[in-house]
Amino acid sequence: MRAWHRHWHWHSHSLWHTWFSILAVLVFGLGLLPLGGPPPAAAQSGGTLTMGRSGDADSLDPHRTLAAISSQTFGFIYDTLVTRNLEGRFDPGLAQTWEISSDGLIYTFHLRRGVKFHDGTDFDARAVKFTFDRVTNPDVKALPSPHISALASTEAVDDFTVKITLKESFSPFLSNLTISYFGILSPAAVQKYGDDYGKNPVGTGPFMFKEWVPGDRIVLVRNPNYTDPRSYVTNKGAPLLEQLIFRNIPEEQTQVAALESGEINFIQLPPRETRRFSSDPDYNVFRVENSTTIAFLEFAMEPPSGTYGATFKPPFDDLKLRQAVAYAVDADSIINDLLEGLAVRNYGPMPVGNLGYTPDIEQYGYKHNPDRAKALLDEAGWVPGPDGIRVKDGQRLEILMWTWNATTVQRIAEVVQNQLGKVGIGVRIETMEVGTFLARRREGVSNLDYITWSWPEADILYRITTVEGSIGYYRPESYRKIVEEARRVVDPDQRAKLYFEAMKVLLADAAMVPLWSPFTVYATRAEVQGFKLGPQGALVFQDAWVKK
Numbered sequence: 001m002r003a004w005h006r007h008w009h010w011h012s013h014s015l016w017h018t019w020f021s022i023l024a025v026l027v028f029g030l031g032l033l034p035l036g037g038p039p040p041a042a043a044q045s046g047g048t049l050t051m052g053r054s055g056d057a058d059s060l061d062p063h064r065t066l067a068a069i070s071s072q073t074f075g076f077i078y079d080t081l082v083t084r085n086l087e088g089r090f091d092p093g094l095a096q097t098w099e100i101s102s103d104g105l106i107y108t109f110h111l112r113r114g115v116k117f118h119d120g121t122d123f124d125a126r127a128v129k130f131t132f133d134r135v136t137n138p139d140v141k142a143l144p145s146p147h148i149s150a151l152a153s154t155e156a157v158d159d160f161t162v163k164i165t166l167k168e169s170f171s172p173f174l175s176n177l178t179i180s181y182f183g184i185l186s187p188a189a190v191q192k193y194g195d196d197y198g199k200n201p202v203g204t205g206p207f208m209f210k211e212w213v214p215g216d217r218i219v220l221v222r223n224p225n226y227t228d229p230r231s232y233v234t235n236k237g238a239p240l241l242e243q244l245i246f247r248n249i250p251e252e253q254t255q256v257a258a259l260e261s262g263e264i265n266f267i268q269l270p271p272r273e274t275r276r277f278s279s280d281p282d283y284n285v286f287r288v289e290n291s292t293t294i295a296f297l298e299f300a301m302e303p304p305s306g307t308y309g310a311t312f313k314p315p316f317d318d319l320k321l322r323q324a325v326a327y328a329v330d331a332d333s334i335i336n337d338l339l340e341g342l343a344v345r346n347y348g349p350m351p352v353g354n355l356g357y358t359p360d361i362e363q364y365g366y367k368h369n370p371d372r373a374k375a376l377l378d379e380a381g382w383v384p385g386p387d388g389i390r391v392k393d394g395q396r397l398e399i400l401m402w403t404w405n406a407t408t409v410q411r412i413a414e415v416v417q418n419q420l421g422k423v424g425i426g427v428r429i430e431t432m433e434v435g436t437f438l439a440r441r442r443e444g445v446s447n448l449d450y451i452t453w454s455w456p457e458a459d460i461l462y463r464i465t466t467v468e469g470s471i472g473y474y475r476p477e478s479y480r481k482i483v484e485e486a487r488r489v490v491d492p493d494q495r496a497k498l499y500f501e502a503m504k505v506l507l508a509d510a511a512m513v514p515l516w517s518p519f520t521v522y523a524t525r526a527e528v529q530g531f532k533l534g535p536q537g538a539l540v541f542q543d544a545w546v547k548k
Contacts, residue, residue: 047546048243049528051266052255054406055434056215056248061198062181063135063142066467067438068454071180073218073246076541078183078203081109081128082174084535085231090174092229094123094184094204104169111160116225117186118208125156130187132164144181146466147459148173169488171495172459179456206239206542220244232534233542240530240545250433252407265525265546270408271340277523284528288520288537292353293454294346297325297416297513300447301473308477310511315397316447320380322510326366327373328423331515334415338408343516348503349461352517355492356458356499364507365514373423382424390424398426399447404434413450441469452518456536458495459487461502471512479505
Protein backbone atom coordinates (compact mmCIF):
# COMPACT_ATOMS: atom_id res chain seq x y z
CA MET A 1 0.00 0.00 0.00
CA ARG A 2 3.04 2.27 0.08
CA ALA A 3 2.97 5.19 -2.34
CA TRP A 4 5.65 7.85 -2.71
CA HIS A 5 4.55 10.98 -4.54
CA ARG A 6 7.28 13.24 -5.87
CA HIS A 7 6.99 16.78 -7.16
CA TRP A 8 9.75 18.15 -9.35
CA HIS A 9 10.91 21.74 -9.77
CA TRP A 10 9.22 23.34 -12.75
CA HIS A 11 9.23 26.75 -14.35
CA SER A 12 8.27 28.35 -17.64
CA HIS A 13 8.98 31.88 -18.67
CA SER A 14 5.77 31.92 -20.69
CA LEU A 15 3.80 32.01 -17.46
CA TRP A 16 5.24 35.40 -16.72
CA HIS A 17 3.38 36.82 -19.70
CA THR A 18 0.25 36.33 -17.59
CA TRP A 19 1.97 37.70 -14.49
CA PHE A 20 2.92 34.35 -13.06
CA SER A 21 5.72 34.77 -10.59
CA ILE A 22 6.07 31.77 -8.31
CA LEU A 23 6.77 28.11 -8.21
CA ALA A 24 4.82 26.82 -5.22
CA VAL A 25 3.84 27.03 -1.55
CA LEU A 26 5.70 23.81 -1.07
CA VAL A 27 6.59 22.60 -4.57
CA PHE A 28 5.34 22.43 -8.14
CA GLY A 29 5.18 19.15 -9.89
CA LEU A 30 4.88 17.61 -13.30
CA GLY A 31 2.70 14.96 -11.72
CA LEU A 32 2.17 12.61 -8.86
CA LEU A 33 4.18 9.43 -9.40
CA PRO A 34 3.20 6.42 -7.30
CA LEU A 35 6.14 4.16 -6.63
CA GLY A 36 4.65 0.74 -6.00
CA GLY A 37 1.52 -0.55 -4.32
CA PRO A 38 -1.63 -2.15 -5.73
CA PRO A 39 -4.20 -0.17 -7.72
CA PRO A 40 -6.69 1.74 -5.55
CA ALA A 41 -10.01 0.18 -4.65
CA ALA A 42 -13.23 1.54 -6.10
CA ALA A 43 -14.11 4.81 -4.44
CA GLN A 44 -16.76 4.71 -1.74
CA SER A 45 -18.58 7.64 -0.24
CA GLY A 46 -18.19 8.11 3.48
CA GLY A 47 -15.80 8.04 6.37
CA THR A 48 -13.93 10.53 8.50
CA LEU A 49 -10.36 11.66 7.92
CA THR A 50 -8.72 12.86 11.12
CA MET A 51 -5.43 14.73 10.92
CA GLY A 52 -3.24 15.10 13.97
CA ARG A 53 -1.13 18.24 14.14
CA SER A 54 0.96 20.14 16.66
CA GLY A 55 -1.22 23.15 17.33
CA ASP A 56 -4.53 24.88 16.86
CA ALA A 57 -5.70 27.61 14.51
CA ASP A 58 -5.86 31.15 15.83
CA SER A 59 -8.69 32.27 13.53
CA LEU A 60 -10.67 30.93 10.57
CA ASP A 61 -11.13 34.45 9.23
CA PRO A 62 -8.52 34.68 6.44
CA HIS A 63 -8.11 38.39 7.06
CA ARG A 64 -7.26 37.97 10.75
CA THR A 65 -4.33 35.59 10.54
CA LEU A 66 -1.23 34.64 8.61
CA ALA A 67 -0.71 31.37 10.50
CA ALA A 68 -0.14 28.43 8.15
CA ILE A 69 -1.91 26.09 10.57
CA SER A 70 -5.04 28.26 10.22
CA SER A 71 -4.91 28.50 6.43
CA GLN A 72 -4.44 24.73 6.27
CA THR A 73 -7.92 24.50 7.79
CA PHE A 74 -9.81 27.31 6.08
CA GLY A 75 -8.30 26.37 2.73
CA PHE A 76 -11.06 23.73 2.58
CA ILE A 77 -13.79 26.18 3.59
CA TYR A 78 -13.12 28.90 1.01
CA ASP A 79 -12.63 28.89 -2.75
CA THR A 80 -10.42 31.38 -4.54
CA LEU A 81 -11.04 33.14 -7.85
CA VAL A 82 -8.04 31.45 -9.43
CA THR A 83 -6.40 28.04 -8.86
CA ARG A 84 -3.45 26.13 -10.31
CA ASN A 85 -3.10 22.90 -12.22
CA LEU A 86 -0.38 20.29 -11.77
CA GLU A 87 1.87 22.08 -14.25
CA GLY A 88 1.68 25.23 -12.14
CA ARG A 89 -0.39 27.22 -14.62
CA PHE A 90 -3.35 29.29 -13.55
CA ASP A 91 -6.71 27.54 -13.80
CA PRO A 92 -10.31 28.55 -13.14
CA GLY A 93 -11.65 28.65 -9.60
CA LEU A 94 -14.66 30.77 -8.78
CA ALA A 95 -13.72 32.71 -11.88
CA GLN A 96 -14.26 30.76 -15.10
CA THR A 97 -12.16 33.10 -17.23
CA TRP A 98 -10.35 36.41 -16.95
CA GLU A 99 -8.64 39.01 -19.07
CA ILE A 100 -5.74 41.30 -18.27
CA SER A 101 -5.43 44.71 -19.90
CA SER A 102 -2.38 45.40 -22.06
CA ASP A 103 -0.89 47.64 -19.38
CA GLY A 104 -1.40 44.96 -16.73
CA LEU A 105 -3.52 47.22 -14.51
CA ILE A 106 -7.05 45.89 -15.07
CA TYR A 107 -8.14 42.30 -14.38
CA THR A 108 -11.65 41.36 -15.47
CA PHE A 109 -13.01 38.13 -13.96
CA HIS A 110 -16.05 36.25 -15.30
CA LEU A 111 -17.56 34.27 -12.45
CA ARG A 112 -19.13 30.82 -12.21
CA ARG A 113 -22.90 30.80 -11.95
CA GLY A 114 -25.08 28.75 -9.62
CA VAL A 115 -22.56 28.67 -6.75
CA LYS A 116 -23.86 29.12 -3.22
CA PHE A 117 -22.19 29.86 0.09
CA HIS A 118 -22.55 27.33 2.88
CA ASP A 119 -25.23 29.55 4.47
CA GLY A 120 -27.39 29.27 1.34
CA THR A 121 -26.71 32.79 0.04
CA ASP A 122 -25.64 33.33 -3.55
CA PHE A 123 -22.06 33.74 -4.68
CA ASP A 124 -21.82 36.65 -7.09
CA ALA A 125 -19.79 39.70 -8.03
CA ARG A 126 -21.03 41.58 -4.97
CA ALA A 127 -19.47 38.93 -2.71
CA VAL A 128 -16.13 39.29 -4.52
CA LYS A 129 -16.23 43.06 -4.18
CA PHE A 130 -17.18 42.74 -0.50
CA THR A 131 -14.23 40.40 0.15
CA PHE A 132 -11.61 42.54 -1.54
CA ASP A 133 -13.01 45.79 -0.15
CA ARG A 134 -12.74 44.23 3.30
CA VAL A 135 -9.17 43.00 2.90
CA THR A 136 -8.01 46.40 1.62
CA ASN A 137 -9.98 48.49 4.11
CA PRO A 138 -7.39 50.11 6.42
CA ASP A 139 -9.88 50.03 9.30
CA VAL A 140 -10.07 46.24 9.08
CA LYS A 141 -6.28 45.93 9.30
CA ALA A 142 -6.35 42.68 7.35
CA LEU A 143 -3.02 40.89 7.79
CA PRO A 144 -2.77 39.60 4.18
CA SER A 145 -3.42 43.06 2.70
CA PRO A 146 0.27 43.80 1.86
CA HIS A 147 0.18 40.93 -0.61
CA ILE A 148 -2.37 42.66 -2.83
CA SER A 149 -1.18 46.15 -1.90
CA ALA A 150 -1.39 47.39 -5.51
CA LEU A 151 -5.17 46.85 -5.60
CA ALA A 152 -6.88 50.20 -6.15
CA SER A 153 -10.53 49.25 -6.61
CA THR A 154 -12.94 46.35 -7.12
CA GLU A 155 -16.06 46.89 -9.21
CA ALA A 156 -19.05 44.59 -9.68
CA VAL A 157 -19.70 45.24 -13.37
CA ASP A 158 -22.75 42.97 -13.30
CA ASP A 159 -23.87 39.96 -11.25
CA PHE A 160 -21.11 37.73 -12.58
CA THR A 161 -18.38 40.10 -13.78
CA VAL A 162 -15.78 41.76 -11.56
CA LYS A 163 -13.20 44.33 -12.58
CA ILE A 164 -10.16 44.79 -10.35
CA THR A 165 -7.96 47.81 -11.03
CA LEU A 166 -4.38 48.05 -9.78
CA LYS A 167 -2.48 51.22 -8.89
CA GLU A 168 0.67 49.97 -10.59
CA SER A 169 2.19 46.94 -12.25
CA PHE A 170 2.20 44.13 -9.66
CA SER A 171 3.74 40.84 -10.78
CA PRO A 172 2.62 38.63 -7.84
CA PHE A 173 -1.08 39.51 -8.17
CA LEU A 174 -2.57 36.38 -9.76
CA SER A 175 -0.18 34.19 -7.80
CA ASN A 176 -1.37 35.60 -4.51
CA LEU A 177 -5.04 35.29 -5.50
CA THR A 178 -4.64 31.50 -5.59
CA ILE A 179 -3.97 31.39 -1.84
CA SER A 180 -6.70 30.76 0.71
CA TYR A 181 -6.10 34.10 2.47
CA PHE A 182 -7.89 35.57 -0.54
CA GLY A 183 -10.76 33.08 -0.60
CA ILE A 184 -14.20 34.64 -1.06
CA LEU A 185 -16.23 35.21 2.12
CA SER A 186 -20.00 35.22 2.59
CA PRO A 187 -20.97 38.87 3.14
CA ALA A 188 -24.09 37.78 5.03
CA ALA A 189 -22.04 35.67 7.45
CA VAL A 190 -19.48 38.41 8.09
CA GLN A 191 -22.27 40.85 8.84
CA LYS A 192 -24.11 38.31 11.01
CA TYR A 193 -21.19 37.23 13.19
CA GLY A 194 -19.12 40.41 13.27
CA ASP A 195 -16.04 39.97 15.44
CA ASP A 196 -16.94 36.29 15.94
CA TYR A 197 -16.78 35.52 12.22
CA GLY A 198 -13.37 33.87 12.69
CA LYS A 199 -15.15 31.21 14.78
CA ASN A 200 -18.06 30.90 12.33
CA PRO A 201 -16.50 30.89 8.84
CA VAL A 202 -18.66 30.58 5.72
CA GLY A 203 -17.31 30.05 2.22
CA THR A 204 -18.15 28.11 -0.94
CA GLY A 205 -15.50 25.39 -0.55
CA PRO A 206 -15.76 21.58 -0.49
CA PHE A 207 -16.11 21.42 3.30
CA MET A 208 -18.33 23.38 5.67
CA PHE A 209 -17.51 24.45 9.22
CA LYS A 210 -19.26 22.40 11.93
CA GLU A 211 -17.53 23.01 15.27
CA TRP A 212 -14.35 24.23 16.93
CA VAL A 213 -13.38 23.02 20.36
CA PRO A 214 -10.40 25.31 21.15
CA GLY A 215 -7.23 23.40 21.92
CA ASP A 216 -8.78 20.11 20.85
CA ARG A 217 -10.35 19.88 17.38
CA ILE A 218 -11.91 21.63 14.41
CA VAL A 219 -14.57 19.65 12.55
CA LEU A 220 -15.58 20.24 8.93
CA VAL A 221 -18.32 18.37 7.06
CA ARG A 222 -18.72 17.89 3.34
CA ASN A 223 -20.55 20.45 1.26
CA PRO A 224 -23.26 18.35 -0.44
CA ASN A 225 -23.77 20.94 -3.17
CA TYR A 226 -20.13 21.32 -4.18
CA THR A 227 -18.90 21.28 -7.76
CA ASP A 228 -15.12 21.13 -8.15
CA PRO A 229 -13.53 22.99 -11.10
CA ARG A 230 -9.96 21.78 -10.49
CA SER A 231 -8.46 19.77 -13.35
CA TYR A 232 -6.49 17.38 -11.14
CA VAL A 233 -9.54 16.29 -9.10
CA THR A 234 -11.41 13.25 -10.37
CA ASN A 235 -14.50 13.64 -8.21
CA LYS A 236 -16.24 16.76 -9.50
CA GLY A 237 -19.09 16.66 -7.01
CA ALA A 238 -19.36 16.70 -3.23
CA PRO A 239 -16.39 15.27 -1.29
CA LEU A 240 -16.57 11.54 -0.59
CA LEU A 241 -15.52 12.08 3.02
CA GLU A 242 -18.29 12.83 5.49
CA GLN A 243 -16.02 14.71 7.87
CA LEU A 244 -12.56 16.27 7.96
CA ILE A 245 -11.23 16.71 11.49
CA PHE A 246 -8.11 18.57 12.61
CA ARG A 247 -6.97 17.31 16.01
CA ASN A 248 -4.60 19.28 18.21
CA ILE A 249 -2.00 16.80 19.49
CA PRO A 250 1.08 18.82 20.49
CA GLU A 251 3.51 15.94 21.05
CA GLU A 252 4.73 14.40 17.81
CA GLN A 253 5.24 10.97 19.41
CA THR A 254 1.67 11.08 20.69
CA GLN A 255 0.54 11.80 17.13
CA VAL A 256 2.47 8.78 15.90
CA ALA A 257 0.93 6.57 18.59
CA ALA A 258 -2.54 7.87 17.70
CA LEU A 259 -1.92 7.04 14.05
CA GLU A 260 -0.80 3.53 14.91
CA SER A 261 -3.80 2.92 17.17
CA GLY A 262 -6.27 4.23 14.58
CA GLU A 263 -7.37 7.18 16.72
CA ILE A 264 -6.32 9.37 13.80
CA ASN A 265 -5.50 8.36 10.23
CA PHE A 266 -3.35 11.20 8.86
CA ILE A 267 -0.28 13.08 10.09
CA GLN A 268 2.75 14.98 8.94
CA LEU A 269 5.51 12.57 9.87
CA PRO A 270 8.33 13.64 12.16
CA PRO A 271 11.64 13.20 10.28
CA ARG A 272 12.84 10.42 12.57
CA GLU A 273 9.76 8.30 11.71
CA THR A 274 9.90 8.61 7.93
CA ARG A 275 12.03 5.54 7.19
CA ARG A 276 10.01 3.26 9.46
CA PHE A 277 6.63 4.21 8.01
CA SER A 278 7.93 4.17 4.44
CA SER A 279 8.74 0.47 4.76
CA ASP A 280 5.48 -0.48 6.49
CA PRO A 281 2.72 -1.75 4.13
CA ASP A 282 0.04 -0.64 6.58
CA TYR A 283 0.67 3.00 5.71
CA ASN A 284 0.88 5.22 2.65
CA VAL A 285 3.66 7.81 2.68
CA PHE A 286 3.74 10.98 0.57
CA ARG A 287 6.78 13.22 0.24
CA VAL A 288 6.99 16.83 -0.93
CA GLU A 289 10.36 18.12 -2.09
CA ASN A 290 11.61 21.41 -3.53
CA SER A 291 10.14 23.31 -0.62
CA THR A 292 9.10 26.92 -0.76
CA THR A 293 9.57 27.17 3.00
CA ILE A 294 12.57 28.76 4.69
CA ALA A 295 13.61 27.95 8.27
CA PHE A 296 15.71 30.57 10.02
CA LEU A 297 16.70 32.29 13.24
CA GLU A 298 15.47 35.85 13.67
CA PHE A 299 16.71 38.54 16.00
CA ALA A 300 14.34 40.74 18.00
CA MET A 301 13.77 44.16 16.48
CA GLU A 302 12.03 47.43 17.30
CA PRO A 303 9.29 48.85 15.03
CA PRO A 304 10.78 51.42 12.64
CA SER A 305 9.92 55.02 13.47
CA GLY A 306 9.27 55.85 9.81
CA THR A 307 8.84 54.16 6.44
CA TYR A 308 12.33 52.73 6.56
CA GLY A 309 14.50 51.50 9.38
CA ALA A 310 16.14 48.53 11.07
CA THR A 311 16.74 48.70 14.80
CA PHE A 312 17.75 45.49 16.54
CA LYS A 313 17.11 45.12 20.25
CA PRO A 314 20.12 44.72 22.55
CA PRO A 315 22.30 42.77 22.66
CA PHE A 316 21.78 42.07 18.96
CA ASP A 317 22.09 45.72 18.00
CA ASP A 318 25.76 44.79 17.45
CA LEU A 319 26.36 43.39 13.95
CA LYS A 320 29.32 41.35 15.14
CA LEU A 321 27.16 39.56 17.70
CA ARG A 322 24.56 38.69 15.04
CA GLN A 323 27.32 37.41 12.79
CA ALA A 324 28.75 35.37 15.65
CA VAL A 325 25.41 33.59 16.05
CA ALA A 326 25.33 32.88 12.30
CA TYR A 327 28.80 31.32 12.37
CA ALA A 328 28.13 29.37 15.58
CA VAL A 329 25.10 27.47 14.27
CA ASP A 330 25.84 24.19 12.48
CA ALA A 331 22.77 23.76 10.25
CA ASP A 332 24.29 20.85 8.33
CA SER A 333 24.58 18.69 11.45
CA ILE A 334 20.95 19.45 12.38
CA ILE A 335 19.80 18.44 8.88
CA ASN A 336 21.79 15.22 8.96
CA ASP A 337 21.31 14.13 12.56
CA LEU A 338 17.93 15.52 13.59
CA LEU A 339 16.02 16.01 10.34
CA GLU A 340 17.21 12.72 8.83
CA GLY A 341 18.37 14.58 5.71
CA LEU A 342 14.84 15.84 4.99
CA ALA A 343 15.86 19.40 4.14
CA VAL A 344 18.09 21.32 1.76
CA ARG A 345 20.75 23.55 3.30
CA ASN A 346 19.89 27.10 2.33
CA TYR A 347 22.30 29.99 2.90
CA GLY A 348 19.82 32.69 1.85
CA PRO A 349 16.25 33.68 2.73
CA MET A 350 14.72 32.57 -0.59
CA PRO A 351 13.25 29.04 -0.40
CA VAL A 352 14.79 26.58 -2.83
CA GLY A 353 11.51 26.10 -4.74
CA ASN A 354 10.93 29.78 -5.52
CA LEU A 355 11.93 31.92 -8.42
CA GLY A 356 15.00 33.84 -7.34
CA TYR A 357 16.63 30.97 -5.47
CA THR A 358 20.17 30.23 -6.58
CA PRO A 359 22.92 28.22 -4.90
CA ASP A 360 25.20 31.15 -5.75
CA ILE A 361 23.92 32.85 -2.61
CA GLU A 362 26.13 30.46 -0.61
CA GLN A 363 29.16 32.69 -1.15
CA TYR A 364 27.39 35.48 0.78
CA GLY A 365 26.02 33.25 3.53
CA TYR A 366 27.44 32.00 6.81
CA LYS A 367 29.03 28.56 7.12
CA HIS A 368 29.66 26.90 10.45
CA ASN A 369 32.85 28.39 11.88
CA PRO A 370 32.93 28.48 15.69
CA ASP A 371 36.43 29.96 15.74
CA ARG A 372 35.23 32.89 13.65
CA ALA A 373 32.24 33.25 15.98
CA LYS A 374 34.54 33.44 19.02
CA ALA A 375 36.78 35.99 17.30
CA LEU A 376 33.79 38.22 16.52
CA LEU A 377 32.65 38.01 20.14
CA ASP A 378 36.16 39.01 21.23
CA GLU A 379 36.09 41.98 18.85
CA ALA A 380 32.70 43.01 20.23
CA GLY A 381 34.13 43.05 23.76
CA TRP A 382 32.45 39.89 25.07
CA VAL A 383 35.08 37.93 27.02
CA PRO A 384 34.74 34.41 28.46
CA GLY A 385 33.37 34.31 32.00
CA PRO A 386 34.21 31.81 34.77
CA ASP A 387 31.47 29.40 33.65
CA GLY A 388 32.11 29.85 29.92
CA ILE A 389 29.30 32.37 29.35
CA ARG A 390 30.73 35.58 27.97
CA VAL A 391 30.49 38.87 29.84
CA LYS A 392 30.84 42.54 28.98
CA ASP A 393 30.76 45.43 31.42
CA GLY A 394 29.44 43.06 34.08
CA GLN A 395 26.60 41.81 31.87
CA ARG A 396 26.33 38.12 31.01
CA LEU A 397 25.60 37.19 27.41
CA GLU A 398 22.41 35.26 28.11
CA ILE A 399 19.45 35.43 25.74
CA LEU A 400 15.85 34.21 25.64
CA MET A 401 14.86 32.04 22.69
CA TRP A 402 11.21 31.40 21.84
CA THR A 403 9.78 28.57 19.77
CA TRP A 404 6.63 26.44 19.61
CA ASN A 405 5.85 23.09 21.15
CA ALA A 406 6.28 20.63 18.27
CA THR A 407 8.76 17.97 19.36
CA THR A 408 11.14 18.33 16.40
CA VAL A 409 11.08 22.11 16.72
CA GLN A 410 11.93 21.90 20.41
CA ARG A 411 14.84 19.59 19.63
CA ILE A 412 16.12 22.00 16.99
CA ALA A 413 16.03 24.79 19.58
CA GLU A 414 17.94 22.62 22.05
CA VAL A 415 20.67 21.86 19.49
CA VAL A 416 20.98 25.57 18.67
CA GLN A 417 21.16 26.26 22.40
CA ASN A 418 24.06 23.81 22.71
CA GLN A 419 25.88 25.17 19.66
CA LEU A 420 25.65 28.77 20.86
CA GLY A 421 26.74 27.70 24.33
CA LYS A 422 29.97 26.34 22.87
CA VAL A 423 31.02 29.85 21.81
CA GLY A 424 29.88 31.45 25.08
CA ILE A 425 26.33 32.56 24.31
CA GLY A 426 23.92 31.39 26.98
CA VAL A 427 20.41 30.51 25.76
CA ARG A 428 17.22 30.00 27.76
CA ILE A 429 14.45 28.33 25.74
CA GLU A 430 10.77 29.04 26.24
CA THR A 431 8.27 26.95 24.25
CA MET A 432 4.57 27.57 23.78
CA GLU A 433 1.59 26.59 21.66
CA VAL A 434 2.02 27.77 18.08
CA GLY A 435 -0.84 30.30 18.18
CA THR A 436 0.56 31.84 21.35
CA PHE A 437 4.03 31.90 19.81
CA LEU A 438 2.83 33.78 16.72
CA ALA A 439 0.89 36.28 18.82
CA ARG A 440 3.69 36.92 21.31
CA ARG A 441 6.31 37.43 18.60
CA ARG A 442 4.71 40.80 17.95
CA GLU A 443 5.38 41.74 21.58
CA GLY A 444 9.09 41.34 20.98
CA VAL A 445 10.05 40.05 24.43
CA SER A 446 12.47 37.35 23.27
CA ASN A 447 15.94 37.94 21.83
CA LEU A 448 16.03 35.13 19.27
CA ASP A 449 13.35 32.96 17.62
CA TYR A 450 13.44 29.83 15.50
CA ILE A 451 10.75 30.17 12.85
CA THR A 452 9.68 28.94 9.43
CA TRP A 453 8.04 30.97 6.67
CA SER A 454 6.24 29.65 3.60
CA TRP A 455 4.74 31.75 0.82
CA PRO A 456 3.95 30.80 -2.79
CA GLU A 457 5.90 33.64 -4.34
CA ALA A 458 9.38 35.03 -4.65
CA ASP A 459 7.69 38.02 -3.08
CA ILE A 460 8.33 36.26 0.24
CA LEU A 461 11.33 38.60 0.56
CA TYR A 462 8.87 41.48 0.76
CA ARG A 463 6.42 39.57 2.93
CA ILE A 464 8.84 38.77 5.73
CA THR A 465 9.46 42.48 6.26
CA THR A 466 5.79 43.51 6.44
CA VAL A 467 4.30 41.24 9.11
CA GLU A 468 4.77 42.89 12.50
CA GLY A 469 7.32 41.34 14.83
CA SER A 470 11.05 40.61 14.64
CA ILE A 471 12.25 40.26 11.01
CA GLY A 472 9.00 41.95 10.00
CA TYR A 473 10.52 45.20 11.25
CA TYR A 474 13.55 44.89 8.97
CA ARG A 475 12.97 47.79 6.60
CA PRO A 476 16.20 49.55 5.67
CA GLU A 477 15.78 51.66 2.57
CA SER A 478 18.52 49.78 0.70
CA TYR A 479 16.59 46.52 1.12
CA ARG A 480 12.98 47.67 0.84
CA LYS A 481 13.47 49.61 -2.39
CA ILE A 482 14.90 46.52 -4.11
CA VAL A 483 12.07 44.17 -3.11
CA GLU A 484 9.46 46.81 -3.90
CA GLU A 485 10.92 47.27 -7.38
CA ALA A 486 10.86 43.48 -7.88
CA ARG A 487 7.08 43.54 -7.34
CA ARG A 488 6.71 45.86 -10.33
CA VAL A 489 8.98 43.91 -12.70
CA VAL A 490 7.43 41.27 -14.96
CA ASP A 491 10.53 39.76 -16.54
CA PRO A 492 11.54 36.74 -14.39
CA ASP A 493 15.25 37.08 -15.00
CA GLN A 494 15.24 40.71 -13.93
CA ARG A 495 13.18 39.90 -10.86
CA ALA A 496 15.60 37.13 -9.93
CA LYS A 497 18.53 39.54 -10.18
CA LEU A 498 16.79 42.01 -7.91
CA TYR A 499 16.05 39.34 -5.31
CA PHE A 500 19.68 38.25 -5.38
CA GLU A 501 20.76 41.82 -4.59
CA ALA A 502 18.18 42.03 -1.79
CA MET A 503 19.48 38.79 -0.26
CA LYS A 504 23.02 40.12 -0.29
CA VAL A 505 21.89 43.20 1.66
CA LEU A 506 20.07 41.11 4.24
CA LEU A 507 22.97 38.70 4.71
CA ALA A 508 25.58 41.44 4.97
CA ASP A 509 23.49 42.90 7.77
CA ALA A 510 23.02 39.45 9.37
CA ALA A 511 19.37 40.38 9.80
CA MET A 512 18.49 36.69 10.04
CA VAL A 513 20.27 33.33 9.98
CA PRO A 514 18.90 31.23 7.10
CA LEU A 515 19.10 27.50 7.86
CA TRP A 516 17.29 25.20 5.43
CA SER A 517 14.27 24.56 3.23
CA PRO A 518 12.53 21.50 4.70
CA PHE A 519 10.89 18.57 2.95
CA THR A 520 7.41 17.60 4.12
CA VAL A 521 6.33 13.99 4.56
CA TYR A 522 2.77 12.83 5.23
CA ALA A 523 1.48 9.40 6.26
CA THR A 524 -2.00 7.93 6.11
CA ARG A 525 -3.29 4.65 7.43
CA ALA A 526 -3.90 2.10 4.67
CA GLU A 527 -7.69 2.45 4.94
CA VAL A 528 -7.43 6.02 3.68
CA GLN A 529 -7.86 5.80 -0.09
CA GLY A 530 -7.69 8.41 -2.83
CA PHE A 531 -5.65 11.02 -0.96
CA LYS A 532 -3.10 12.82 -3.09
CA LEU A 533 -0.88 15.86 -3.24
CA GLY A 534 -1.93 18.63 -5.57
CA PRO A 535 -0.09 21.58 -7.10
CA GLN A 536 2.01 23.53 -4.63
CA GLY A 537 2.16 20.43 -2.40
CA ALA A 538 -1.47 21.01 -1.43
CA LEU A 539 -3.43 18.38 0.49
CA VAL A 540 -6.22 17.10 -1.77
CA PHE A 541 -9.07 15.38 0.07
CA GLN A 542 -11.71 15.74 -2.65
CA ASP A 543 -11.10 12.19 -3.96
CA ALA A 544 -10.28 10.67 -0.56
CA TRP A 545 -12.42 8.16 1.31
CA VAL A 546 -11.96 5.74 4.20
CA LYS A 547 -12.19 2.04 3.38
CA LYS A 548 -14.52 0.17 5.73
